[in-house]
Each structure stands twice: as C-alpha cells, then as structure tokens.
Amino acid sequence: MAWSRERVSVAAYFAVLGLVCATWGSSIDDMKLLLGLNDAQQGWLLLSGPVGNLLSFTFASALVTRLGSRRSLVLATSAYLCAALGVAACFFFRAPVPFWCVAIATLGGTGNVFNISVNTQGGLVEKKSGCTIMNSFHAMFSLLCLAGGLLALFAASSGVSVEYRFFAVLAVAVVAHLVFFPGLPKESDVAKKEKGEGFRRPDMPLFLIGVAALVIMGCEGSISDWVGVFYRDSLNAVDGRIKWGFCAVSATMTLGRFVTDRFVNRFGGVRVLRVHCVLVALGLGIALSSPFTGLLGLKLHLLATAGYAIAGYGISALVPILYSKANRTKSMPAGSAITFVGSMGFLGYFVWPPMIGHIAHATCLSLALGVFAVLILVCLFLRIDND
Secondary structure (H helix, E strand, O other): OOOOHHHHHHHHHHHHHHHHHHHHHHHHHHHHHHHEEEEEHHHHHHHHHHEEEEEEEEHHHHHHHHOHHHHHHHHHHHHHHHHHHHHHHHHHOOOOOHHHHHHHHHHHHHHHHHHHHHHHHHHHHHHOOOOHHHHHHHHHHHHHHHHHHHHHHHHHHOOHHHHHHHHHHHHHHHHHHHHHHHHHHOOOOOHHHHHHHOOOOOHHHHHHHHHHHHHHHHHHHHHHHHHHHHHHHOOOHHHHOOOOOHHHHHHHHHHHHHHHHHHHHOOHHHHHHHHHHHOOOOOOOOOHHHHOOOHHHHHHHHHHHHHHHHHHHHHHOHHHHHHHHOEEEEEHHHHHHHHHHHHHHHHHHHHHHHHHHHHHOOOOOOHHHHHHHHHHHHHHHHOOOOO
C-alpha cells in the first residue's frame, strides 16, 4: 500500500507517542537521582502510572466509541502533551513527590487513551490496505523512541538539563499534532455501524491476546523504565554510556518493525510472534547475566548492550501482531477489541515497572528484570490465533 495522506498522518501520531515515551523513559534514572530514591521508593512512585491507567480504563472505551477514534485521538494527544509538560515542570521546579505522583498518573491515563485511539486509527488504515501494515506504524513509534534516546544520550554528554530536553521535544510534538491532525482517517461506514453494537464479552482467543499484551508491554515498559538504572547501578556505567541500552533497544525495535510486516504476511503472525518471544528471552538472558560474567568496563557494557539489542529486535514484532489480531477479531467490534487489548497492554506497561522496583530492592535488578525472560516464554503457549 502506498503511503497515503491518512497513513502518513497516523504514522506521525505514532511518532509523537514514541518521542514523548522515550523522553520520559530515558529520564527515569534522572528522576531517581534527583529525588534520591532507592529501587523500592522509585517503584512506589512509578505506581502512580498504573493508577492513572486504571482510572482511564473506566472511560476510555466509552470515549473512543462515542467520539470515534479520530476525535478521541486529537483530544487524547492534547491531554497527553499537557501531562508531559507537567512532568517537565516537576523536573524544572524540583517538585516534591506528591506533584510527581499526579504528573505520572496523568501521563499514564492520557497515554492509555492516546494508545487506544492511535491503534484504532491504524486498524482503520490497515483494513483499507487489505494486508498487514501495523508494524510500519509501530516502526515510526520505535524510530522516534530511538531519536528520543539519542537525544537523551547527547544531552547527558553535553550537560543539557532534563527539563529543557522535555521542552524541546514537546515543542516538536505540538507542531506535529497541529500539522497532521487534519489528515487522520474518518470513521468508515463499517466503524460507524460497529459503534452502535455495544460491548460484548471477548472470546477466549481475544482474552489471551489481552493477557499476552499485559506481559509483552509490561516487558517493554520495564526495559524502558529500568535500563538506565541497570547501567548506572548494576554496570557502574559512566554518564556517556548510561543510555546505551535504551538506544540499542530502540534501534533494533525500529529495524525489526520496518521488516516484520513481510514476514507476518508470509508466515503468519503467530509463528513470527513465537520466534520473537524466544529472541526476547535470549537477549534479556545475555544482558541481565552480564554483571556476573567477571567482565569490567567497556567489555561489560558492550555485552549488556548486545543483549538488549537482541531483546529489542525480539520485542519489535510482538505488540503490532497483537493489535492486528485484535483488529480482525469477530467476537466484538474492532474498536472495542483494540480498546480491550490496548488497555490490558498499557496496564502492563505501567504496572510491571513498579513491581520490578520492589523485587529489585529485595533481591537485585538482574533477577527482577529476569522475570520477563520467563514470562515472555509463556506467550509461546497461548492460543491467540483468531483468524
């Protein structure tokens, strides 16, 4: 399918989400340092995200159904960028913890609605194309995650403060929002008909897709939120190398998402998903075992970065495949199915990272993150094929 105006516009919103998510994810170790938190305290603070996510879950489906994915995306993006501005203000004013809780909760709630709306829009464009193109949208998310990670790496090396990095990113995001929202696809006749069908209970394959999203996006969120802390605390990396893992994950996720659609169209989503789950487990195993290899300095950091690169490539295909499966379900309207899967996934994205903090405080960060090397393999046995 050619890159029509609708496809470019939806891809731009995936890019905005990726850029802001990367800016936040690459700043969490800075927040920990600024507030002087240990792993458990940071875990409690990050728990604000799931609270906001759960609150938004109560109205997200109704909002997307009532307004349509196009209008809900415009509204959610505006709110999400305001929430990110609140996080930047917390850095700028060295805000006390309660203000951080409110800012992170708002970011989690608005991000959930953004995530649901933009994937529903992507599903509309994919249906028009007649083939799998969801990975290309998520590739734009990953590409801007990489850009955000490289920007964080440059800022850390150049002494640019976190808040000014946030302000610069938000300025770009606002411009993109204003430029691309007129090109977003309107609800199709099929989508309008579905809006009146109401919510139906998901069948077992769709429920299992939601479970897989909970695990997979939890893995993605935990890596994003804790990789900088892992390099700083577990690998004793200098400032110029702390963002290596984040950048490696973002780079290989971007590469994977640009090439995966052709594999999915040829071999099927379930087969590709299983191969990539194994790659995630392998990559995490390499990265998280690196502190116990006896290596030091550059060799240690390169080994961990290689492991994260493999894990990032593995993660690249997983979420887009789940959204494509949800978009094709027959157990409920596509918009409601994506809302269900997206909310489950975003819940995992925000719930798992705080839990990692508490496990790490009781044991070590390698063991805490290693939980996902096991959980991700469980997805090999989930029967999610609803074609």
